[in-house]
Amino acid sequence: MGFYFDKFETRQPEPPLVYSAVTEGIWQFLAVIAMTLGAWYLWWRWTASLNPDALWYAIPLVVAETASYFGLGLFVFNLWKLEDYPQQPPPANVREVVNPDHAEDRPIKVDVFFPSYNEDVELVRLSILDAKKITYPFPIELKIFVLDDGKRPEMQQVAEQEGVGYLTRSSNIGFKAGNLRNAMEQTHGDFIVICDADTRPFPTILEHTLGYFRDPEVAWVQTPQWFFDLPEGKRLPDFLGRYLKTPGRWLGKGVEAVIGEVRVGEDPFVNEPKMFYDVIQRRRNWANASFCCGAGSIHRREAVMEAALKCYADTIEKQVGKQSKQLQKLMGGEALDSNLVQEMRHQVASEEEFTPYRFHVSEDIYTSIVLHADQDRHWKSVLHPAVESKMLSPQDLLSWTVQRFKYAGGTLDIALHDNPLTRPGMSWSQRLMYGATIWSYFGGIWNLIFLLAPLVYLFAGIAPVSAYTGDFFKHILPFLIFMELAFMVGTWGIAGYRSKASYLSFFPVNLRAIWTVLKGEKIKFPVTPKDRQEGNFFHLIWPQFAVIVLTVCGVLYASIQYFILHNQDYSLGGILVNIFWGLNNIFALSGIVLAAFWQPEATDLAEEEQATAAYKNNEVIA
Numbered sequence: 337m338g339f340y341f342d343k344f345e346t347r348q349p350e351p352p353l354v355y356s357a358v359t360e361g362i363w364q365f366l367a368v369i370a371m372t373l374g375a376w377y378l379w380w381r382w383t384a385s386l387n388p389d390a391l392w393y394a395i396p397l398v399v400a401e402t403a404s405y406f407g408l409g410l411f412v413f414n415l416w417k418l419e420d421y422p423q424q425p426p427p428a429n430v431r432e433v434v435n436p437d438h439a440e441d442r443p444i445k446v447d448v449f450f451p452s453y454n455e456d457v458e459l460v461r462l463s464i465l466d467a468k469k470i471t472y473p474f475p476i477e478l479k480i481f482v483l484d485d486g487k488r489p490e491m492q493q494v495a496e497q498e499g500v501g502y503l504t505r506s507s508n509i510g511f512k513a514g515n516l517r518n519a520m521e522q523t524h525g526d527f528i529v530i531c532d533a534d535t536r537p538f539p540t541i542l543e544h545t546l547g548y549f550r551d552p553e554v555a556w557v558q559t560p561q562w563f564f565d566l567p568e569g570k571r572l573p574d575f576l577g578r579y580l581k582t583p584g585r586w587l588g589k590g591v592e593a594v595i596g597e598v599r600v601g602e603d604p605f606v607n608e609p610k611m612f613y614d615v616i617q618r619r620r621n622w623a624n625a626s627f628c629c630g631a632g633s634i635h636r637r638e639a640v641m642e643a644a645l646k647c648y649a650d651t652i653e654k655q656v657g658k659q660s661k662q663l664q665k666l667m668g669g670e671a672l673d674s675n676l677v678q679e680m681r682h683q684v685a686s687e688e689e690f691t692p693y694r695f696h697v698s699e700d701i702y703t704s705i706v707l708h709a710d711q712d713r714h715w716k717s718v719l720h721p722a723v724e725s726k727m728l729s730p731q732d733l734l735s736w737t738v739q740r741f742k743y744a745g746g747t748l749d750i751a752l753h754d755n756p757l758t759r760p761g762m763s764w765s766q767r768l769m770y771g772a773t774i775w776s777y778f779g780g781i782w783n784l785i786f787l788l789a790p791l792v793y794l795f796a797g798i799a800p801v802s803a804y805t806g807d808f809f810k811h812i813l814p815f816l817i818f819m820e821l822a823f824m825v826g827t828w829g830i831a832g833y834r835s836k837a838s839y840l841s842f843f844p845v846n847l848r849a850i851w852t853v854l855k856g857e858k859i860k861f862p863v864t865p866k867d868r869q870e871g872n873f874f875h876l877i878w879p880q881f882a883v884i885v886l887t888v889c890g891v892l893y894a895s896i897q898y899f900i901l902h903n904q905d906y907s908l909g910g911i912l913v914n915i916f917w918g919l920n921n922i923f924a925l926s927g928i929v930l931a932a933f934w935q936p937e938a939t940d941l942a943e944e945e946q947a948t949a950a951y952k953n954n955e956v957i958a
Contacts, residue, residue: 340936341565341728349562352613352721353646353829355418356520366822369410373815374405380811385801400782407779408819410772415615415826419622421718424547426746428474430526433549443475446542447525451483451515455533457491464498466536472543479525483515513699525637532631541724545634548718555639555707557717559632559722560613563729567936569602580766605736606838607729611830617719625769626719627704631727639715643707648744660765698746698812698860705750705770709761730814733873733932737845744777744849745859779839780846787843787883787921790914797897797905804909838926844879873932880925888920 381401386394431439448467452460460482467480481501484491485508495502505518520528527546529536532714545557572592576584592598620626627636660672696702707715730736756762756770792798801808821833852859874881897903 344565347564347726349560349564349723349726350610352560352618355420356828359825359828360417363538363822363826363828366818366825367416370815370818370822371409371412373818374408377811377815378402378405380807381801384414385808386810387799387802390798390800393789393792393798396785397800400785400789403778403782404786407772407775410775411769412822413768414772415619417622418619419512420618420721421548421621421716423720424550425542426473426543426547427550433526433546433552433636435552438530441626443477443523444527444546445477445518446479446527446529446546447523447532448478448480448529448531448537449483449516449519450481450531450533450535451485451512452491452517452533453485457488457494460491460533461494461498461520463531463534463536464494464500466538467531468498468500469539470537470542471539473544476542477525478542479523481519481523483519485511485515511697514695516699520637520641528635528637528640530630530633530635531725531936532727535631535725536727537632537725538723538774542634544722544724548720549634549636551716553714554636554718555643556628556633556635556704557636557720557722558617558628559720560617561609561629561632562723562726563607563609564726565731566607568600568605569599572598572600575600580828596641601934603729604927604934605730606732606834606927607736608834611832613836614721615830616826618721621719621767622779623763623765623769624708624716625766626717627770627773628700628717630648630700632725633700639707639713640703642713643703643710643715644711646710696746696750697742697749701747701773702750702754705754705759708766709756709759711761733876733928733934737876740842740845742859743847744846747774747777747854748849748853749859750774776839777846777849780843782848783840783843784847787840787925790917790921791886791890792911793906793914794887794918795896797894797910799910804907804913808909808913817829834927837927840921840924841880841928875934878931881929884922884925884929887922891915891918 339630378401381398386398422676426431427444430442430444433444448470450460450467451461464480464482470478470694479501480498481503482491482495484495484502484504487504492502492504501523503519503522505515507513510517516530527549529537529541545559548554548557570578571588573585573588576588578584580587588598617626617629663672704717709715730739751774752758755774757767757774762770789800792800849859894906894911894914898906900909
C-alpha cells in the first residue's frame with residue numbers, strides 16, 4: 337500500500353538557524369529603537385491625536401494599538417537573545433543521568449509511547465518501524481508501546497506483528513493525558529519519549545538528546561516538530577504560464593527577478609513550524625521557559641511523577657481547606673476536630689484523580705507549568721534546536737481549525753483557572769514568557785478592530801485621528817519602519833510575513849476560543865485528523881471573506897468619493913493611509929480564504945486515490 341506522502345519520504349529538514357552575535361546585537365539595537373518610537377507614538381496618540389468628534393471610534397482603536405504594543409513588547413522580550421542549552425555527549429548508563437549515589441550501574445531504560453485513537457493502523461505502523469530504527473552508542477533498554485484508546489483488534493495485531501507493546505484501557509477518561517497515565521502505570525522506563533501516532537522519530541533522537549539529562553535538574557527535552565509533507569507549490573512562472581502561456585511565464589520571471597522566488601500553493605495553511613521552534617521556543621532556553629509541545633519530547637519519569645504527587649497533594653489540601661471553611665460557617669465558627677479534618681482529607685483523596693499529566697486539552701503546556709513552578713526541585717526544560725522526527729501536517733482547513741482552536745482554547749483555559757503569572761514558584765522571566773503566549777491568544781480582539789477600523793473611514797469619511805497631517809506621519813512612520821527592520825533582523829533566515837498574516841487571519845478562531853472559555857464551557861479533546869478532509873470549508877472563513885469584500889467595496893467607494901466626486905469629508909492623507917491599510921488587510925486575509933478552497937494538484941489526487949484503492953485491496957486479500 338502507499339500514502340500520499342510517500343513521494344516526500346526522502347525530504348530532509350533544514351538545519352537550525354546559525355547563531356550570530358553580530359546579528360543579535362543589531363536586532364537588539366533596532367528593537368530598542370522600535371519600542372522607544374512605539375512608546376513615543378502611543379503617547380502622542382493618547383494625548384494629542386484623538387478625534388474629539390468620534391471618540392466612539394478613536395478610543396477603541398487606540399486601546400487596540402496599546403494592547404498590540406504591549407504584546408509586541410512581550411514578543412521582543414521572548415526574542416531578545418539566544419542561549420542554547422549546552423549539548424552533552426550521550427550518557428553510557430543510568431548513573432550518569434541520576435544521582436550516582438543512589439543508582440545501580442545498568443543501561444538506561446527508555447519507553448517510546450505512541451498514543452492512538454482512530455488513526456490509520458498502517459500509518460501507526462510506519463511510526464513504529466522508524467522507532468525500531470533508533471540507535472544508541474551504548475547498551476540501552478528500549479521499549480516501544482502503542483497506547484490504543486480506540487481498542488482496535490487490528491491495531492493490536494500490528495503491534496504484535498512488529499513486536500512492540502500494546503496497551504489499552506477500559507475507559508477513555510482524561511483522553512491523551514489519561515492514556516499516558518495508564519501507560520506509565522504499566523511501564524518502568526527512566527525516560528519516556530512522547531510521540532503522536534504520526535510521529536516518525538529519527539534514529540538519532542536519543543543519541544542527541546539524552547546527554548541533556550546529565551544535568552539532574554533537566555525534566556524534559558522538546559525537539560522541533562517538522563512537517564515533511566508540506567506542499568511545495570508551483571514556481572510563479574510555471575503557475576502563470578499554465579493560464580497565460582508564454583506571457584505568463586515572462587511575467588512570473590520578471591516578478592521573481594525583483595522579489596525572489598515565489599511559490600503558489602506552498603503550505604497553504606502556514607503549517608511550517610520553524611518560526612515557533614527555531615525562534616520563539618529556542619529563545620526561551622535562557623529563561624528556562626521553553627514549554628513542552630507533546631510530540632517529539634523526552635521526559636524524565638522521576639520529574640513527571642514527583643511533580644504530579646506534589647500537585648495532587650496541593651489539590652487535596654486546597655479542597656480540604658475550602659470544605660473546612662464552609663463547614664465552620666455552618667457550625668458557627670467553631671474549630672473543627674482533627675479527626676474530622678483527616679476524614680475529609682481521605683474522602684477528597686479518594687475522589688481526586690492522580691495523574692502524571694493533567695487531564696486537560698493542553699496537557700503538555702499544563703505539565704510544563706507544574707514542573708517549572710516546583711519551588712523545591714527547580715526543574716529545567718530544554719529546547720533542542722535540531723529536528724529529530726517528522727510528522728504530518730493538517731491537509732485541509734477543517735483540520736487546521738480544529739488544531740488551532742485546541743491550542744488557543746487550552747491555553748486560555750489554563751490562564752483563567754491556573755494562571756502561571758500568579759502561580760508561586762515561577763521566576764519573573766518565566767512569567768513573562770508564559771505571559772507572551774497567553775497574551776497572543778487575546779490578539780483576536782484587537783486584530784478584529786484593526787480589520788474593521790479602516791472601513792469606518794472608507795465608508796463614512798470619519799477619521800480616528802484629529803487629522804491625517806504631517807504630524808501623524810512623523811509619529812507613525814518611524815515606528816513602523818524600525819519595527820519591520822527589527823523583526824526582519826531578529827528572525828533572520830525565516831520569512832516572517834506569512835506568520836504575521838496568519839496571525840491576523842486567525843481572529844475568528846481566537847474570538848471563539850475566548851468566548852468558549854469565558855462561558856465556562858470545557859474545551860474538548862478533538863483528535864486532529866491525519867487524513868485530508870473533503871468538502872466545502874467556506875463556512876469556516878466567512879468572517880475573513882466578509883472583511884475582504886467590505887474592504888474592497890470601501891476602497892472603491894472612498895476612491896470615487898474623493899477623486900471623482902471631490903467629497904470634502906475625505907483628505908488625501910486619509911485616503912492613502914486607509915486604502916493602504918485596507919489593501920494590507922485584504923492581502924493578509926486572502927491566504928486563509930484561498931486555503932479553504934485549496935485542493936492538491938490533480939496528479940497528487942490521482943496518487944492518493946490509487947494508494948487508497950491499494951490499501952482497500954490489501955484489506956480484502958488479508
